[in-house]
Amino acid sequence: MGNEDDGRMAPTAEDRSGTAAGTGRTGRPPGGVVRRAMRGRDPREAHRAATPLELLFDLMFVVAVAQAAAQLHHALAEGHLDTALTGYPAVFFAIWWAWLNFAWFASAYDTDDVPYRLLTLVQMAGVLVLAAGVRPAFEDGDFAAVVAGYVIMRAVMITQWLRAAAGHPEGRTAALRYAAGVAAVQAGWIARLWAPGAWAWLTFLALVSAELAVPVWAEYRGRPTAWHAGHIAERYGLFTLIVLGEVILAALTAVESAVSERGVSGDLVMIAVGGLLLVFSLWWIYFTGADPALTSLRAALAWGYGHYLVFASVAALGAGLETALDVAEHRAHLSTRTAALSVAVPVVLVLLTLYVLHRLTHTGAVGHPLLVIAGAAVVAALALAAPAIGAAAAVLGMGLTVAATLTANLVAVHRGTPPGEEA
Structure with missing residues (x-):
């Protein structure tokens, strides 16, 4: 991981022509x-x-x-x-x-x-x-x-x-x-x-x-490795999509199993709707704003290392939704609160981590930090209240909360965008 602006390898005349x-x-x-000789790719390469x-x-x-x-x-x-x-x-x-x-x-x-x-x-x-x-x-x-x-x-x-x-x-x-x-x-x-x-x-x-x-x-010292910032952003985005797809597949499998055993129930519908809202909203939050500005070693390390929490938490969300459905259908040896937390904790981690990464890499995707913090706090509160409202209602509430957080953030970002620069 290197610095895009500090001493990156400049393409030679042969590299520009594509002959060597x-x-x-x-x-x-x-x-x-x-x-062929492993000379390195041009970090300013178009359409990478x-x-x-x-x-x-x-x-x-x-x-x-x-x-x-x-x-x-x-x-x-x-x-x-x-x-x-x-x-x-x-x-x-x-x-x-x-x-x-x-x-x-x-x-x-x-x-x-x-x-x-x-x-x-x-x-x-x-x-x-x-x-x-x-x-x-x-x-x-x-x-x-x-x-x-x-x-x-x-x-x-x-x-x-x-x-x-x-x-x-x-x-x-x-x-x-x-x-x-x-x-x-x-x-x-x-x-x-x-x-x-x-x-x-x-x-x-x-x-x-x-x-x-x-x-x-x-x-740390010497000539930094010449990675391509746009290519890196795309690679992380594609892997995020793949992990979100795994969440959808896991949730669908759990729903199919529940329907085949007990038929359609109110709890199943609430968890299915809440799960879809969470996946759709987290996708939208991730892909809001400009490409990350990976112009320093600090930003590159933060973006690269921070995605451990993003990837691991998104993948864990699928397991959490399955667990919540198991508890709602009385098929798991787990308390209602713990089942709700198995959904809430991954969601809170994704929200807070994406907030930090968006801010550090200047994507312009965060309208106001209090919106994200408030959304994460409500998600956690719903999980803690699960024994009173039920795991299914808690998951549905989490989905609605994250969707509302996304909406409020988009409005805040739009209001803060100078005229003529709207996407």
């Missing part, structure tokens, strides 16, 4: 080339969009996200709150961090040649290994398969960074730091598998901190 770098008129390297390989990569991650959300739902419905509160954040960190690192690297160094494609396909295989290990991680605390899949993906990134160091002298220092840092942390993850008892979570937190520190260390 093989970029052609659009700046996108054609697929199928056996091998996600590639078919990146989209396939995201679809592979859908499997892992779905597995994590399904196991979260199972843990919540069975009343295993300790497993839900520890296993889910840990597993989702591995999913999110592996995706994030590929997304930023591809933005800077996507050569789309045969080695690049093959290495990315190996990463996809690692995603599937990780996904296969989600259930043992939740049920037995066995993270061996999760670590194996994660290390496969990270080992590929080490190879890619070494390719970048060899092909792009201007970015060699940062590339070698990335490769060294990632390699050192992966050795730690492997060693952690033998950590005894209480040391398991202490070493987990230490290694997470180390992972997060690698980009900061790699980009």
Whole structure:
């Protein structure tokens, strides 16, 4: 992650013509080339969009996200709150961090040649290994398969960074730091598998901190990595859409199951309507305003790291809606309040995190902070009141609250927009 305005790699005459770098008129390297030097992409490239390989990569991650959300739902419905509160954040960190690192690297160094494609396909295989290990991680605390899949993906990134160091002298220092840092942390993850008892979570937190520190260390001095700000914004937006789709699928599956067993009920309708309002409103809130201004390392890190809460919370919302429906239909070993909180907590986290990210990256999407804070407070209050009003009514109220928060914010943004600049 680098700074868009500070020392980014300028395209050479050969790069502009597309002859040496093989970029052609659009700046996108054609697929199928056996091998090309990994010189880096032009950060000012016009019409830079996600590639078919990146989209396939995201679809592979859908499997892992779905597995994590399904196991979260199972843990919540069975009343295993300790497993839900520890296993889910840990597993989702591995999913999110592996995706994030590929997304930023591809933005800077996507050569789309045969080695690049093959290495990315190996990463996809690692995603599937990780996904296969989600259930043992939740049920037995066995993270061996999760670590194996994660290390496969990270080992590929080490190879890619070494390719970048060899092909792009201007970015060699940062590339070698990335490769060294990632390699050192992966050795730690492997060693952690033998950590005894209480040391398991202490070493987990230490290694997470180390992972997060690698980009900061790699980009701290020297020439920053030349990622494409518009491309990064699109990649995050597309993955958000994918995770929202997982919420809709999870909720639909739960509704179908409830209808087949008990038929249509008032509680089911309220949860279905509330869930749809939450998904639609959160989508609108996310995609309000201009593209994020990722013009500094601080803004890039905030946007990249902050999306852990966005992605994990949105995926958890699907599990929460399923749990609320289970409680309303008397199929879960969980209190009404806890079920409502399983919906409210993800919603509150998304609202507050998006508020911070929109403000830090100057998207102009936040009309007034008190609107967001008030909306989040009402959502939390509805969850706490669930024993009195019922889980279904609480979820419907949350959906109406977030929709009202969105509406009030759009009005505030419109009023604060100078004449002639309305979208």
